[in-house]
Amino acid sequence: MSTLEIRHLRKAFPGVIANDDVNLLVQSGETHAILGENGAGKSTLIKMISGLYQPDQGEILIDGEARRFDTPRDAIHVGIGVVHQHFMLIPALTVAENVVLGSELSKGRFQRSKTEAAVAEISRSFGLPLDPSARVRDLSVGMQQRIEIVKALYRKVRILILDEPTAVLTPQETRELFVVMRQLKAEGIPIVFISHKLEEVREIADTVTVMRLGKTVQTHPVAGTTSAQLANWMVGRDVVFSDHPPASTGIGDxxxxxxxxxxxxxxxxxxxxxxxxxxxxxxxxxxxxxxxxxxxxxxxxxxxxxxxxxxxxxxxxxxxxxxxxxxxxxxxISYVPQDRQRDGLVLTFTLTENLMLRDLSRPFSRGGFLTRKAARQRAQELLTEFDVRPDNPSALAGSLSGGNQQKVILAREVASxxxxxxxxxxxxxxxxxxxxxxxxxxxxxxxxxxxxxxxxxxxxxxxxxxxxxxxxxxxxxxxxxxxxxxxxxxxxxxxxxxxxxxxxxxxxxx
Amino acid sequence: MTQRLRGVLMPLYAVVTGLILGAVIMAVARYNPWSAYVALFSGAFGNLSAIGTTITYAVPLVLTGLGIALAFRAGLFNIGAEGQYWMGAIVAVWIGYHFAAWPWYIHIPVAALAAMLAGALWGGVIPGLTKAFVGAHEVITTMMLSYIAIFFGHYLLEQGPMMAPGFIPQSPAVTASATIPYAPWLPTLTGGFWITLVVIALTHILLFHTTLGYKLRAVGANAAAARYGGMNVAWFTVLSLGLSGALAGLAGALQMLGVEGQLSDTFSSGYGYTAIVVALLARNNPIGILFSGIFFAALSAGSQSMQIDSGVSPYMTDVITGIIVFFVAADRLYTYVRVRRARPTGAVGEVRA
The missing domain is CATH 3.40.50.300 (P-loop containing nucleotide triphosphate hydrolases)
Incomplete structure (x- = not known):
């Protein structure tokens, strides 16, 4: 039975304070949701808990004991298991190989049958059916996520962190994931569930902590909150829920x-x-x-x-x-592709350069030459219009949060x-x-x-x-x-x- | 720290580290590193004539380095610039001694352009097409074609069609009409240097101020996104390797027409390999390549006087070069150390891990 406590955590990057005075208390055996908009600082917080970033100030306490994680390895060692949004799996290896990667049963020879038996045992006892000998590349996204969870369990996880786990799942897969989460909770494993989907938080979590602009603004038992209330905390203003926007008025050719x-x-x-x-x-x-x-x-x-x-x-x-x-x-014909980082953007390019990826005409170039000033100006207009943050045309696309990356793509595709x-x-x-x-x-x-x-x-x-x-x-x-x-x-x-x-x-x- | 500043500082760290470790090695071998470096420096930059020599050495390195950088920018590794340089040299020399009746303003441009075409063919069209349509990796094809070019050169000279009368395996000298003169006020400075400056400017403009260069960089940075952006990735593979080879070919031409005057069998340039280091140290920045090219030229130009003055073997400069290459390649090490140090204050240079 473990607890995770965060006290006054702060993390700044040049020009951005990503986390400021973040406080969190995850009790043993509860599912604790962290709810917040993109760029609210959820990912930064997770990266500090998992040892990828080191906090500038504040403490992370596991079972009341202050811990310092210099590397992800330190965090794993203490029993923190993170299932990231982008899976950390090797497609060419089997399920069992991926699960034990880095903590194999023995050094030297790889004991396939023993490993597969161990993985099968975990997946059976926690109710996560998996074929240990299947290749990861042949499995669906939901299955891959399941491997990540089994991976954490194999490493004797004490606190499981799921970073936006439902973002990539179908409704059915989400339902299955929730079944698994309830099972893990019954085993007494505290779960930190990162999400921005109100319904899911209300369905699965016991307690919710809302983050906004890098700070934790509210912690509340989920029972007794309404979606409107949560959204309000999250966005800092009233959100109108219009489930059915007006239907099309005129169908054409x-x-x-x-x-x-x-x-x-x-x-x-x-x-x-x-x-x-x-x-x-x-x-x-x-x-x-x-x-x-x-x-x-x-x-x-x-x-x-x-x-x-x-x-x-x-x-x-x-x-x-x-x-x-x-x-x-x-x-x-404009096109917003599914994988924004692989297809939609060149992450090492500036926002201006990304906004002209598909259409180099008019303000971006003339006669084969780039027109930097005009391009920058146009980019600035688009970034402002589509509310991209930061709205700096010279920022690298890779430095933006996922939501803002998507806004850049949409800006480009709609602008044409x-x-x-x-x-x-x-x-x-x-x-x-x-x-x-x-x-x-x-x-x-x-x-x-x-x-x-x-x-x-x-x-x-x-x-x-x-x-x-x-x-x-x-x-x-x-x-x-x-x-x-x-x-x-x-x-x-x-x-x-x-x-x-x-x-x-x-x-x-x- | 801004991106631009980092781009300058990283190579400087590598150079300084290389020089310091070189000094340590010299000290261990009981030489005085200080006097060796002084001799090295004065050999390379000690007087106007030495500066001219150093810059003349730098010309083929810079041009070939530009070509390699261009390919790098498009995500391609042209490791066979040496062979493209040879093809350029062969073609330039052949035209250079064959058409004695041409006036210089036709002879030199034709020889140089033909050399560029030959380099482009060798470095770009063949490896580019085989990569784009058969999937043969350009590292292998450019390297193998490089050997073919080098041995083709040897064949031409050793009792071959380009051998001049006599017993020495060398080509006839290029005619006066095809010779690029040295600077009249500095007889050690090749006229090719002015052409090199123009080519640097053109490469910079191409890469950063034209739509073509933009697309080329997009293909190099993310081929999937470039495809989605409507760019023909195969075409850009051929194009950028072709330009890369053309620049190596131009380097060969300027060396032949401006410095050597004839192709000789005994000489093995090695420029195509050193130029990889030149491009790496400059982080594929055309203007940076001018400086890194001059730096490596200075190492080899100064190594002679280093031996004469302080007895250190000229190969010591190769050791220094090796160390620098190591540290350029390992520049993530600096980033790592810096990030570690910066932790208490949280001033991490890169937001993305």
Whole structure:
């Protein structure tokens, strides 16, 4: 039974005070949520607890004893286990190999069967089914997260920290994770649950500590709080919950037509199979589905980043077969990719340089030469308009928080005045305030008569925004519904591939 | 600390550390490091004529270093600049002695441009295309092509088609119309230096002030994002390796037309390898390459007088070079030490771990 206490922790970086007077008390056996917007200082706090950063001031106490972590190894040694947002796994190794990496059963020869037995034992006793001999690269995101948890358990974790664990999960996977968390709690392991999702905090946590602008502003038992109250603390102002923004007012002509499209994935397997749908001007077309059912391949094919095996993609009636990435952009197709750090940004470039990544024209360059001053000015305008913090055009993209990185990408993609915006998981990992802002942008685009193709793993997001909803499963659209006929149960079922007979809206499936 | 300041300080740390450790080694070998360094310095910069020689030494290093830096910026490792330099030298010399009737203002540019083309072909088009379309790694292809070029050079000279009459394996001398003159007021300073200054400026402008350079850097920094940005990564692979080879070829041409006057079999330049160090020390910054090129040229220019004055073997400068390379490569070590020290006050240089 362990406790974690944080007293007056402070951490400053040049120009930024990331954490200031942070206090926290995690009691043994409780699930303690830390709730805060992006950039509120949650990640910095976790990095100090896990030994990646060293605090400038303040104390970290484990079971009442002050500890100092110079390296992550020190923290692991004391029994602090962190499951980071980006998993620290080696895809080419097996589950068991990943679990024991760095603390193998014996030095020298790798004892495979013994290791696998040990890992299987842990996964069985904590109710986390896993195949110890499976390769990590073949596993889903949810499974990989499970490995991270088993990894912590294998190291005899005393305090488990989950950094935004649900950001990458499907609703089903989230539910499974919560089952696991309850199980761990029953074993008496205190859990620190970092999140910015109010519903999840209310569902799983016992106590919540709210962070804002680098400080802990409230600690409160979850029972007896309301979502509005939590949001209020988090944002520092009243947030309006409008679960159903006004529906589309005017549907226009068909903009994007996808006709019997087949696309291969890296393994040359058909990821999109003879798929047909159309998106019209003035609507948000939502594509729901569990990750890995061909959404990425579909979107990349439309954006021109992946070859089409067969079928046609038409935009404004014209086939895109011979149009490259740039041509599609110029035709009015913008694209917010799923992985903002891998595809969306060059992290070592400045914000100005990132804002011109896809379109070097007008203010950014003239006649092949960069126009630095004008570019900077334009970047400044965009950063201010899209509320990016810090709004310094010379800041490196890599120094921004995830939410602000996403805002930079959105600023770039919306600034080119697209007729069609493809957005994949646009609010993944973002806080309430940022989500609100991004949703507002998508709705504004729609209301101005443009089309939005929204691909999201978060059903709530699709239900809140989309005018029509398609569910993708195994490379096909299994059902397509107007929003007023869609409900979570029907869609959730379709996501698992079951085409329920009861889904008999007049359009039915495609 | 600002990025810019760091970019200057890191290489300086490496140089200073290299010189200090070099002094320690000399002291252990019972030489006086102070007098050795004084001799080294005065050999390299002691008088105007010595400065001219040092700068002349630096020209091929700087040009080849620029080429290597350009490839580095695009995320590519051109390790075969030596061979591209040879191809440039061969082509420049051949044109240099073949077309005696041409006026200089045609002869020199044609020889230099042809040499650049040859270097580009050798360094860029072949490795670039094989990388882009077959996936052959440029480290292997440029290095192997480098050997081919070097031995092709030997073949041409040893009883081969470019051997001058006589018994010495060397080419005929280039004609006066193809010779780049030394500076009239400083007979040790090659005219190629002025061309080098222009090329530095052009490379700087290309990298940091043109859309082409922007794209090239984007491809180097994050190929996936560059692809998403609509850039043709394969094309930029060919282009940047091609430019890289062209600069090495130009280095060969200027050395032949401005300094050596003929291709000879006994000489093995080694510039293509030292230039990797030049680019590394300058952190691939075109202006920094001028200084790091001059620095390494000074080490070799001064090593002779170091031997004469203090008896230290000229190879000592190679030891110093090696140490510097080690510390440039290990510059994360400095960052690590600095971060550790800075901990109590929390002034960490980099926000991202």
């Amino acid at each position: 068909t903009l994007l037509e996808v006709d019997r499209l087949t696309v291969l994935d890296e393994r040359k397997v058909q990821a999109v199979r003879a798929l047909t749908f159309a998106v019209r001007a003035g609507e948000i077309y939502g594509v729901a589905g569990i990750d890995g059912n061909g959404q990425t391949e579909l979107v990349e094919a439309i954006a021109g980043l992946r070859p089409v095996q067969s079928g046609v993609i038409r935009f404004q009636g014209r086939s895109l077969a011979k149009v490259g990435v740039r041509g599609r952009l110029r035709a009015g 005045r697209p007729k069609l915006l493809i957005a994949v998981q646009p609010t993944r990992g973002l806080d309430v305030g940022a989500i609100e802002g991004i949703h507002r942008q998508l709705l504004r685009l729609r209301d101005e008569g443009n089309a939005v193709l929204l691909v999201s793993l978060e059903l709530e997001e699709i239900l809140a925004l989309a005018d029509r909803i398609a569910v993708m499963h195994a490379g096909q659209i299994i059902t397509e519904l107007p929003r007023d006929q869609a409900d979570i149960e029907t869609i959730g079922l379709a996501m698992t591939g079951e085409r329920r007979a009861a889904v008999t809206s007049e359009e039915g499936s495609t």
